[in-house]
Amino acid sequence: xxxxxxxxxxxxxxxxxxxxxxxxxxxxxxxxxxxxxxxxxxxxxxxxxxxxxxxxxxxxxxxxxxxxxxxxxxxxxxxxxxxxxxxxxxxxxxxxxxxxxxxxxxxxxxxxxxxxxxxxxxxxxxxxxxxxxxxxxxxxxxxxxxxxxxxxxxxxxxxxxxxxxxxxxxxxxxxxxxxxxxxxxxxxxxxxxxxxxxxxxxxxxxxxxxxxxxxxxxxxxxxxxxxxxxxxxxxxxxxxxxxxxxxxxxxxxxxxxxxxxxxxxxxxxxxxxxxxxxxxxxxxxxxxxxxxxxxxxxxxxxxxxxxxxxxxxxxxxxxxxxxxxxxxxxxxxxxxxxxxxxxxxxxxxxxxxxxxxxxxxxxx
Numbered sequence: 001x002x003x004x005x006x007x008x009x010x011x012x013x014x015x016x017x018x019x020x021x022x023x024x025x026x027x028x029x030x031x032x033x034x035x036x037x038x039x040x041x042x043x044x045x046x047x048x049x050x051x052x053x054x055x056x057x058x059x060x061x062x063x064x065x066x067x068x069x070x071x072x073x074x075x076x077x078x079x080x081x082x083x084x085x086x087x088x089x090x091x092x093x094x095x096x097x098x099x100x101x102x103x104x105x106x107x108x109x110x111x112x113x114x115x116x117x118x119x120x121x122x123x124x125x126x127x128x129x130x131x132x133x134x135x136x137x138x139x140x141x142x143x144x145x146x147x148x149x150x151x152x153x154x155x156x157x158x159x160x161x162x163x164x165x166x167x168x169x170x171x172x173x174x175x176x177x178x179x180x181x182x183x184x185x186x187x188x189x190x191x192x193x194x195x196x197x198x199x200x201x202x203x204x205x206x207x208x209x210x211x212x213x214x215x216x217x218x219x220x221x222x223x224x225x226x227x228x229x230x231x232x233x234x235x236x237x238x239x240x241x242x243x244x245x246x247x248x249x250x251x252x253x254x255x256x257x258x259x260x261x262x263x264x265x266x267x268x269x270x271x272x273x274x275x276x277x278x279x280x281x282x283x284x285x286x287x288x289x290x291x292x293x294x295x296x297x298x299x300x301x302x303x304x305x306x307x308x309x310x311x312x313x314x315x316x317x318x319x320x321x322x323x324x325x326x327x328x329x330x331x332x333x334x335x336x337x338x339x340x341x342x343x344x345x346x347x348x349x350x351x352x353x354x355x356x357x358x359x360x361x362x363x364x
Contacts, residue, residue, distance in 0.1 A: 048194055069166050114218045118214065129193025129253065
């Protein structure tokens with residue numbers, strides 16, 4: 001039986017288990033995660049304000065060209081999924097773009113390919129922003145985005161063109177964020193996602209002049225198929241795309257907000273209790289190296305009974321004696337019954353009763 005720790009040593013174990021245990025560490029990590037999420041929401045607001053104030057500046061111009069490039073990339077990816085060959089992607093300084101393909105798209109494939117520009121850009125921004133806010137798969141998300149951007153820019157743009165330089169320089173910047181670590185990658189996702197979402201919402205104003213948007217292309221295609229005139233289709237197409245863009249952004253960001261709210265609700269509150277009260281199941285007394293405590297009894301060898309065990313009315317057999325030999329004579333019981341019933345330090349009455357029963361069975 002292991003000798004119990006001194007009460008002062010037990011209290012130190014309780015305090016260490018409370019202050020260094022998993023509950024306390026989880027509480028600290030939950031508070032840090034909550035603060036980190038709030039900081040990223042502030043980063044969204046700062047990004048929106050900076051983009052709005054510097055919309056026509058040269059500093060925001062490369063970012064706007066990046067959004068146009070991703071817009072055209074979605075046209076190209078959806079066209080290739082429809083079974084045609086993507087020839088080249090071009091973007092211009094006035095933020096217009098072209099996606100040239102070879103082949104014939106079926107009706108549904110053409111409909112999805114033309115619609116993928118606006119809706120795909122909004123979905124890209126919402127997913128980047130969602131990953132950055134939820135702090136999940138941040139480097140993986142940024143890595144996949146960087147790989148696709150580099151792949152499409154390197155293979156399907158003219159070397160030295162605006163699209164080529166925009167894609168490759170953005171890929172290099174994203175690689176730097178990846179090497180800087182998870183924190184930098186997450187903040188980069190928040191900034192990029194804010195840019196794409198802002199531009200997607202700003203694109204809704206383009207539908208006030210639908211003749212200059214992809215809606216006019218789709219309307220003329222529907223007219224060529226004998227489905228009413230192009231002017232009759234432009235309005236419904238613009239409204240449908242507007243609803244899709246708003247829903248994609250709102251639903252994706254709503255899931256991120258719900259995820260953050262569930263994390264804050266599931267985070268345990270730090271108890272305002274003393275260390276002894278918060279020990280709980282982590283109160284495991286263990287022997288610690290160091291000298292004996294002042295006033296503590298010297299450690300007993302393994303298998304030895306407590307020093308005052310003989311005072312409880314039980315005699316021990318000498319070393320080497322067999323349990324089948326002459327039974328040991330019990331020592332006279334103390335005259336004071338309170339001394340016999342009192343448990344020595346570190347022992348309780350139940351343990352002493354069990355030991356007495358074991359010795360009595362051995363004597364039989």
